[in-house]
Amino acid sequence: MSAARVGVVTFPGTLDDQDAARAVRLAGAEAVPLWHADHDLKGVDAVFLPGGFSYGDYLRCGAISRFSPLMTELIPAAQAGLPVLGTCNGFQILCEAHLLPGALTRNEGLHYICRDQRIRVESTRTAWTADFTDGQEIVLPIKHGEGRYVADADTLAALEGEGRVVFRYAGGNPNGSLNDIAGITNEAGNIVGLMPHPEHAVEELTGAPSVDGRHFFTSILKRLVNA
Amino acid sequence: MSTDSVRRALETPAERQPYAELGMKDDEYQRVRDILGRRPTSSELAIYSVMWSEHCSYKSSKVHLRQFGTKAPKSEALLVGMGENAGVVDIGDGWAATFKIESHNHPSYVEPHQGAATGVGGIVRDIMSMGARPVAVMDSLRFGGADQPDTRRVLPGVVEGISHYGNCLGLPNIGGEVAFDPCYIGNPLVNALCVGLLRKDQIKLATAPGPGNKVVLFGARTGADGIGGASVLASATFEDESQAKRPAVQVGDPFMEKLLIECCLELYQADVVVGIQDLGAAGVSCATTELAAKGTGGMEVNLNLVPLRDPTLLPEEILMSESQERMMAVVTPDDIPAFMAICDKWDVPATVIGEVTDTGRLVMTWDGDVIVDIPPGTAADEGPVYERPFHEPAGQAALNADGPERLPRPEDLRETLLTLLGSPNVGSKEWVTSQYDRYVRGNTVLAQPADSGMLRISEVMPGAQETTRGIALATDGNGRYAKLDPYTGAQLALAEAYRNVAVTGAKPLAVTNCLNFGSPEDPEVMWQFSEAVRGLADACRTLGVPVTGGNVSFYNQTGSTAINPTPVVGVLGVIDDVAQRVRSGFTAPGLRVLLLGETREEFGGSEWAHVAHGHLGGLPPQADLEAERSLAAVLTEAAARGLLEGSHDLSDGGLAVALAESCLAQGVGCAVTLPGEDAFVELFSESAARALVCVRPEAFDAFADLCVRHDVPCSGLGLTGGSALTVEGVLDVPVEELREVHSSALPRVFG
Numbered sequence: 021m022s023a024a025r026v027g028v029v030t031f032p033g034t035l036d037d038q039d040a041a042r043a044v045r046l047a048g049a050e051a052v053p054l055w056h057a058d059h060d061l062k063g064v065d066a067v068f069l070p071g072g073f074s075y076g077d078y079l080r081c082g083a084i085s086r087f088s089p090l091m092t093e094l095i096p097a098a099q100a101g102l103p104v105l106g107t108c109n110g111f112q113i114l115c116e117a118h119l120l121p122g123a124l125t126r127n128e129g130l131h132y133i134c135r136d137q138r139i140r141v142e143s144t145r146t147a148w149t150a151d152f153t154d155g156q157e158i159v160l161p162i163k164h165g166e167g168r169y170v171a172d173a174d175t176l177a178a179l180e181g182e183g184r185v186v187f188r189y190a191g192g193n194p195n196g197s198l199n200d201i202a203g204i205t206n207e208a209g210n211i212v213g214l215m216p217h218p219e220h221a222v223e224e225l226t227g228a229p230s231v232d233g234r235h236f237f238t239s240i241l242k243r244l245v246n247a
Numbered sequence: 248m249s250t251d252s253v254r255r256a257l258e259t260p261a262e263r264q265p266y267a268e269l270g271m272k273d274d275e276y277q278r279v280r281d282i283l284g285r286r287p288t289s290s291e292l293a294i295y296s297v298m299w300s301e302h303c304s305y306k307s308s309k310v311h312l313r314q315f316g317t318k319a320p321k322s323e324a325l326l327v328g329m330g331e332n333a334g335v336v337d338i339g340d341g342w343a344a345t346f347k348i349e350s351h352n353h354p355s356y357v358e359p360h361q362g363a364a365t366g367v368g369g370i371v372r373d374i375m376s377m378g379a380r381p382v383a384v385m386d387s388l389r390f391g392g393a394d395q396p397d398t399r400r401v402l403p404g405v406v407e408g409i410s411h412y413g414n415c416l417g418l419p420n421i422g423g424e425v426a427f428d429p430c431y432i433g434n435p436l437v438n439a440l441c442v443g444l445l446r447k448d449q450i451k452l453a454t455a456p457g458p459g460n461k462v463v464l465f466g467a468r469t470g471a472d473g474i475g476g477a478s479v480l481a482s483a484t485f486e487d488e489s490q491a492k493r494p495a496v497q498v499g500d501p502f503m504e505k506l507l508i509e510c511c512l513e514l515y516q517a518d519v520v521v522g523i524q525d526l527g528a529a530g531v532s533c534a535t536t537e538l539a540a541k542g543t544g545g546m547e548v549n550l551n552l553v554p555l556r557d558p559t560l561l562p563e564e565i566l567m568s569e570s571q572e573r574m575m576a577v578v579t580p581d582d583i584p585a586f587m588a589i590c591d592k593w594d595v596p597a598t599v600i601g602e603v604t605d606t607g608r609l610v611m612t613w614d615g616d617v618i619v620d621i622p623p624g625t626a627a628d629e630g631p632v633y634e635r636p637f638h639e640p641a642g643q644a645a646l647n648a649d650g651p652e653r654l655p656r657p658e659d660l661r662e663t664l665l666t667l668l669g670s671p672n673v674g675s676k677e678w679v680t681s682q683y684d685r686y687v688r689g690n691t692v693l694a695q696p697a698d699s700g701m702l703r704i705s706e707v708m709p710g711a712q713e714t715t716r717g718i719a720l721a722t723d724g725n726g727r728y729a730k731l732d733p734y735t736g737a738q739l740a741l742a743e744a745y746r747n748v749a750v751t752g753a754k755p756l757a758v759t760n761c762l763n764f765g766s767p768e769d770p771e772v773m774w775q776f777s778e779a780v781r782g783l784a785d786a787c788r789t790l791g792v793p794v795t796g797g798n799v800s801f802y803n804q805t806g807s808t809a810i811n812p813t814p815v816v817g818v819l820g821v822i823d824d825v826a827q828r829v830r831s832g833f834t835a836p837g838l839r840v841l842l843l844g845e846t847r848e849e850f851g852g853s854e855w856a857h858v859a860h861g862h863l864g865g866l867p868p869q870a871d872l873e874a875e876r877s878l879a880a881v882l883t884e885a886a887a888r889g890l891l892e893g894s895h896d897l898s899d900g901g902l903a904v905a906l907a908e909s910c911l912a913q914g915v916g917c918a919v920t921l922p923g924e925d926a927f928v929e930l931f932s933e934s935a936a937r938a939l940v941c942v943r944p945e946a947f948d949a950f951a952d953l954c955v956r957h958d959v960p961c962s963g964l965g966l967t968g969g970s971a972l973t974v975e976g977v978l979d980v981p982v983e984e985l986r987e988v989h990s991s992a993l994p995r996v997f998g
Contacts, residue, residue: 032594033502038707040687073415076502131684132410163684186841213734220686225826226703227686 024049024244025228027064029057031085034213035072043219043245047237056088066103069110081166082112103147104211111213120213122171128196132165136192136228139202146209147243151235158232160216170195187214249708251289252616260286269296282625290618290980294626299530304630308799311777315794322793324756330945332373334519334795338758338821343447345377348440348761348817350800355437358402358736363437364412365499368571371526375511378451379443385423386439387722389817392434393671393996401435412756414539415501419691420683421700428669433805436885438761438815446711453524455542456604461500465506465597466573470556473569503572510593519582526573532566533739534575539609548601558768562613583794584803585810597978637773650865651850656927665988667900668907670858674992692828698747698896703825717825721747726811727852728867733775734782737814738870741786744818744934750894750938752829752886758795760816761794767801776813789872829886832912834893836968839947844937845960852932874936877957890946890956905928905939910972910982919965920975926977
């Protein structure tokens, strides 16, 4: 059986693509580089939109990326069920592309913040979180200046009511996100966006003092193998 | 006014030129006239004035800096030494590391955010121009007193600038320093370090060989920023008109720099670069003269081809502009299409602006007129060299005589510890470091607050060998020690950085330095400088670590008041198996706590004298370099043999602070008994060549043997465990209370 193929997207200004590809490989899948300027998803089984400052975050984080050639391919594919994970800038891009509702704005404290953050897993019913247990507390790094999740009251009510809040900050909200939201999913559960960085928490030696990020990748691999 | 061409210069030999306004002395101007056999054109004057500025020419420091070469220890690791954009060191398995630290002090005072940001950008391009992928940055920062109002302007801006630029570049910030002293209130020090990795057979140099080869300017367009920055900002002492200097600070675009990094790496991989140079201080002037001087000696450039952000720029301004995110490459005509295609892929503008020649002349044209025609070596390498007079400062003997012995000793050592731990210099720097991304690229093994930053080597480079090795880096400096004795102070800075690398298990290999001083025209400052360089060069020889490069920053003074002399030293080390790295502090309960090294009564320049009494006098601690060397040998061998569970160096605040920080690292307490009689001296003296380690009880004998073999004193202090720092019969503080005090030091001031 050939390994599952997970695409890792690089925009100009993407920074965590090397880490994302490594995390995918460590989980036993093939990491397939996807280039922003190509109209080509290379037939991958899932896509990882890593963090960074795509297009310099000019205008608004993720605002330019959503119009890139690759995104014009990715948006319909994701709507049709392709599993997509967006972390940090990837989450911002998913929101700008309207694949996920709401927006990410400047941190409440106005500072960029990098720290190891406790996070509670609120939903294991997504393509990327099945290997966690509901209510599990994990530690992942956060590192962002614009991670404050906001949405209108109806959207928030819908997210909460439909169990689409996937992660919540625990032990202190670092950025002022509404309802302590750290990550959400779409109605189908194939698209997940979060501000924390699972790809920086997959090895004992490097990154955060946890390997909790591994479960994202084992989750998606099991799903792809069983699909 | 029409363009000041060479022809016009010949026709108007007596025309008065503003060389003094450009920072040139009468005799320097006369020398230019002698070299050219005529008056320089205004463009030539622009080139010579920036290239012969203190900042670019090292004219006051050169005669002293030579010691780094003449006294250099034999080192098989050194691949490229001083004089290139950055030094390169062999780290084994076919890999090389290149690293350098550089100041951006003056711009960071004028415009903290952009000044600090472009400091990061500049040093990263130095590393790129060696053919390396930049893999991490560090910053050594010094500000005025934490409670002084202007520090609240400068520090947040500097940190935000570094944070914004470094984070957008995708380079982990893995360490450095933050220190406070009122002497830096008008002259903050912002020293940025970058380290890069490359295959050792693929080093690139700044050279332009091969007549007919093309000269390509690529990266950002050229604008009016930083015009005269090199000479106006870095070579003139601040008075109070710094507002008027604002336009001279460069503005950075980290997104363009990130594209430049990826673009350059792809250019190197495609092997389409003959020579390369970054554009930093003095911009096009510096890049063209240096490339030409190191190549066949000739180059022709059409300045009209330089892509401009501001089309009204004059040729003189183009030559002096310090617009950021620009590089210059020499490319064979055959490789130009491939070169341009790669730049196009990364949306990096690239323009052929000239050609290498064999004429021995750098010739530039503007609107068809020849406006520059000079032998490039005269600007790049043959600048003025000064033997500045120097003598010991008038008050030095009195300062040294005013020792800390007269200071009243504290009764309550618990209170003393907490006061030190909550002081800005010792307190947690998380307020600063949490604004830096330390994880990006996924290779960070250790970062702040560890003693040194450490990276594993897992870069993807075609043809490169896989390796288990890692690199470690630390920077240190102590202006108070150097004020008391610049010779010893510089040695102590090196010793501490060297020790910090060794406590994490790495073997120190090479040195970079950033020498921050007042005005070289003041003989007392020049004495401090010459002593510091002499001390550092001697110490490098004893420790067997060569200086690979660095930077001198003079004129850090306001009026006649100079900063404390502040040599900042960066040390790079290698660990053979990065998985054997030693983590900071007490990592588990039930471990034996050992103090290595000898404690003497040494309080001159100490943190205690500073915090408790605002006192600076006497002599700094001894710099016992043989002891440092033995200590490092024990630490690196013990790490390689897996004998160490945790470690921490002793420095500011002595054993007491080291114990407290070791408890804070993982929240593990300890119970220890002091070996000596005088608890105050044992706890707060700042004797160098000491470290704290913890070992499993069963590893103790092997470790003790190692210490005996290297003649390193080893005292068993007690055991880790519990939730308090307990020094039997002296003090007892819950770790939570330590944390509260330690972590609130900066938030209390900066919010």
